Structure formats: structure tokens, C-alpha cells
Amino acid sequence: xxxxxxxxxxxxxxxxxxxxxxxxxxxxxxxxxSTVVDxxxxxxxxxxxxxxxxxxxxxCKHVIAAPHGEYDFGSYKRGYLALKNDLSxxxxxxxxxxxxxxPVKPLADVWERMRGIKCDFWxxxxxxxxxxxxxxxxxxxxxxxxFQSSAFDSFIKSIRKMDDKWDVIIEYEVGLTQHLQQQGxxxxxxxEGRRKTNDCMYEPIKLLMQGFPFVKTxxxxxxxxxxxxxxxxxxxxxxxxxDIVLKHINRHDPxxxxxxxxxxxxxxxxxxxxxxxxxxxxxxxxxxxLSVKLLGMTxxxxxxxxxRQGNERQIG
Numbered sequence: 001x002x003x004x005x006x007x008x009x010x011x012x013x014x015x016x017x018x019x020x021x022x023x024x025x026x027x028x029x030x031x032x033x034s035t036v037v038d039x040x041x042x043x044x045x046x047x048x049x050x051x052x053x054x055x056x057x058x059x060c061k062h063v064i065a066a067p068h069g070e071y072d073f074g075s076y077k078r079g080y081l082a083l084k085n086d087l088s089x090x091x092x093x094x095x096x097x098x099x100x101x102x103p104v105k106p107l108a109d110v111w112e113r114m115r116g117i118k119c120d121f122w123x124x125x126x127x128x129x130x131x132x133x134x135x136x137x138x139x140x141x142x143x144x145x146x147f148q149s150s151a152f153d154s155f156i157k158s159i160r161k162m163d164d165k166w167d168v169i170i171e172y173e174v175g176l177t178q179h180l181q182q183q184g185x186x187x188x189x190x191x192e193g194r195r196k197t198n199d200c201m202y203e204p205i206k207l208l209m210q211g212f213p214f215v216k217t218x219x220x221x222x223x224x225x226x227x228x229x230x231x232x233x234x235x236x237x238x239x240x241x242x243d244i245v246l247k248h249i250n251r252h253d254p255x256x257x258x259x260x261x262x263x264x265x266x267x268x269x270x271x272x273x274x275x276x277x278x279x280x281x282x283x284x285x286x287x288x289x290l291s292v293k294l295l296g297m298t299x300x301x302x303x304x305x306x307x308r309q310g311n312e313r314q315i316g
Contacts, residue, residue: 007091007092008038008089008090008091008092009036009037009038009039009090009091009092009093009094010037010038010039010040010041010083010086010087010090010092010093010094011033011037011039011040011041011093011094011095011096012040012041012043012075012076012079012080012083012093012094012095012096013029013030013033013040013041013042013043013060013079013096013097013098014043014044014045014072014073014075014076014079014095014096014097014098015042015043015044015045015046015075015097015098016044016045016046016071016072016075016098017044017046017098018252020046020047020048020049020052021052022048022052022055022056023098023244023247023248023251024244024247024248025098025101025241025244025245025248026098027055027056027059028102028240028241028244029096029098029100029101029102029103030042030056030059030060031058031059032102032103032106032107033059033094033096033107034059035106035107035108036107036108036111037094038090039061039083039086039090040059040060040061041060041061041062041063041064041079041082041083042056042060042062042063042064042065042079043064043075043076043078043079043082044063044064044065044066044075045066045067045068045069045070045071045074045075046065046066046067047065047066047067048063048065053065062082064078064079064082068161069161070159070160070161070162070168071162071165071168072097072099072137072138073137073159073168073172073173074159074161075097076095076156076159077156077157077159080093080147080156081156081157084153087147087148088148090144091143091144092141092142092143092144093141093142093146093147094139094140094141094142095137095139095140095142096138096139096140097137097138098217099138099216099217099218100138100139100214100215100216100217101214101215101216101217101220101237101241101244101245101248102213102214102215102237102241103213103214104208104212104213104214104215104236104237104238104241105211105213107213109211109213110124110190110213113190113211114141114188114190117188118186118188119143119186119187119188120142120143120145120146120180120185120186120187121135121140121141121142121143121146121180121185121186121187122135122140122141122187122188122189122190123135123136123137123139123140123141123187123189123190124136124138124139124189124190124191124212124213124214125189125190125191125192125199125200125207125212126189126192127173127198128197128198132170132174132178133177134173134174134176134177134178135176135177135187135189136173136198136200137172137173137176138214138216139214140176145185146180146185149183149185151179151180151183151185152180155175155176155179155180159172190211190212191207191210191211191212200212200216200219201216201218201219201224201225201227202225202227203227204216204219204227204230204233205227205229205230205232205233208233208236209236215233215236215237215245217248220233220245220249221249221252
């Protein structure tokens, strides 16, 4: 009976924390990553204390911890260079970072979904920046044909410090997909998405229902696209991960959780009994417009001025 050949993988995990802390959600991620990856290089844009380094030792073969200000791609570059002499022993190279909570499902399932798809490198989903399609860079997998090429090597080595984050996105995140595509390498994604928008921010619950393995930290911190009923993400996380996520959010900004989870947003409906009474709340900060209908007739309607921090009622 034939056995499946083991695919040997190396990963570079990019990290940054304003307080130079390795959070519990990062350890959760690394533990899950270690089940599908043989070698992890932890590359941080921070100087880490010894107690933080000790958290990494069960999962990471090598730790790079020094401020560089080149964002995640600068960390990817340093991790790649640390691995370069040994990369011939690996079949796949993974770039991933700490901008996600999760995984909410086994990462082996992600590779299983991508097995058999003919491509040279892949990610989880596409993005679109300035009308240029690209694979979102918080989780990328490169096959040997790519990461041993001179095109890949020269691109990674060319990464330099940029002051504006959007310049980094265009030059490196978009640029990497475009550059490798121009060199004849084929790319794919686990979930196609709508391509012309960022579904991680607009349709996170839908993605989780489709088997997406992560929730973006910036989504839960800022909810920039005002996703309704965002709290439903909790149903897709196991209790221990839920606790870890809330701990991280509260460490950085306790009020952020309140204003982005509990604020009444956009068009929200509350039914006491849908045939008789309907309360409609529409939010246009700083005004909340409240209307009450009884048997289809509006019996009360009024604007209410409120503050974001004071409005902590969860709807839906």
C-alpha cells in the first residue's frame, strides 16, 4: 500500500506589538501552525524580553527580534534570509503574520482544499488595491519552483523601509503577486471572494461559513465597514480562542470592543412580534433615529442624540 509523501514546509511568521508582547492569540496561532509546518522562523519588528522569547521556544526554531520599521514584508525578508541556505530541503515556504485571530479550524483542512489545484503559489483570498488584483499577504504559500527562483529572491531582497503603509501594500503586497505572475508563475486562492473588494472586512461571517480559517484583528478592533451583527463571529470560535481574542482586544483598547460591537449601526430591526410591533433603529452618528410601528402604522418617531461610548446595547 502506497503512503502519501510528506511535504516539508518552512514558515516565516511576521510579528509586531506596540508593547513588545507576544500575545496569547499569537501562541495559539503558532501552535496550530506547527502541526502543518516543520520549521517556523518567528520574525518580529520588536525587541523582545527574555520572558517573551520563552513563549516561542516550543514552536519556533529561530527567533529574530529587532525593530526595523519595514512592516510585515521587512519581517518576511529577514525570515527568508535566515532560512535561505536550508530552503532546498523544503517543498513549500509559508509567509504568515499576526494580523489574524485563529485558526478557527485545522490548517490541515486548508491544505486539503488546495490539494490538486495547479498553481505555483497561493493564498486564502484575493484583494484589490487601486484596481490591481493580488493575494492578500497575511497567509501565502510558495512552492519550490517559486521560492528558489531568482525572481522571488530579488523581489524579497529589494524590500526597503517605506513611511506610508499604503505604499507598502502597493509596492510589496500587490507587487509580489504581480511580479510573480509576470514571471510566468500561476497563483490561486482557497476562496475566490468578490476580488474587487476586501471580503474579510465586508463579509467576514460569510467567509467563516465557507470555511475561512481566520478573523482579521483589525476587523474586530475597528469594524471599518460597519458589519452588522459582527458579534456572530463568536459562534465559529472555540471558547478558549474566544477568551483569548477578548483578552487581546481589551489589552489594547477596552472601549473599542464596546463601540464596535454594541453600537447600534445602520439599519437594525428589533421585533417584539413581527405581526404587530416593529421597532426600527437607524444610526447616523451622532444621531439615532428611532421609530415604532404598530400594525403597520408609525405611532412614534424621534431622533436621539447619543455618544458612542455611552451606547452599549447589543442589537441582533
